[in-house]
Amino acid sequence: MRSVLFVLTACAVIGLAFWAYRENFRTQQALNTTDQLQRDIGASRARLAVLRAEWAYLNRPARLRDLADLNFDSLGLMPMAPEQFGRIDQVAFPLEEEGLLPITDVIDVSNVGEQP
Secondary structure (H helix, E strand, O other), rough: OHHHHHHHHHHHHHHHHHHHHHHHHHHHHHHHHHHHHHHHHHHHHHHHHHHHHHHHHHHHHHHHHHHHHOOOOHHHHOOOOOOHOOOOOOOOOOOHOOOOOOOOOOOOOOOOOOOO
16 A cells, blocks of 8 residues: 555656646746747837838928929929918817817817916
8 A cells, every 4th residue: 555655646746747847848938938029029119210210301391392392393283372271260170969069168268378
């Protein structure tokens, strides 16, 4: 009876050792995956920062103005005129039934500039 108990105990120890090794391997694998994802996120953020800087560089007003002047005839652009701009009362705001208040109710301009 004692030898059966020793064999069962040895099998239990071997089984627990195998389980612990497998869990340790899975944990190390998860940590490596997490580290790789963190590196990928950092590289993506760096690429995004470069792309934003390039976008800002390419959309400089002076550059766009020069491109518009250079390609004025081929683009078929018309010169800007004051008549092309509208007034605020020409904008169609949603009605009150749609759940939005008129702009005069949203902004209280009655006490602008007054000292408290």
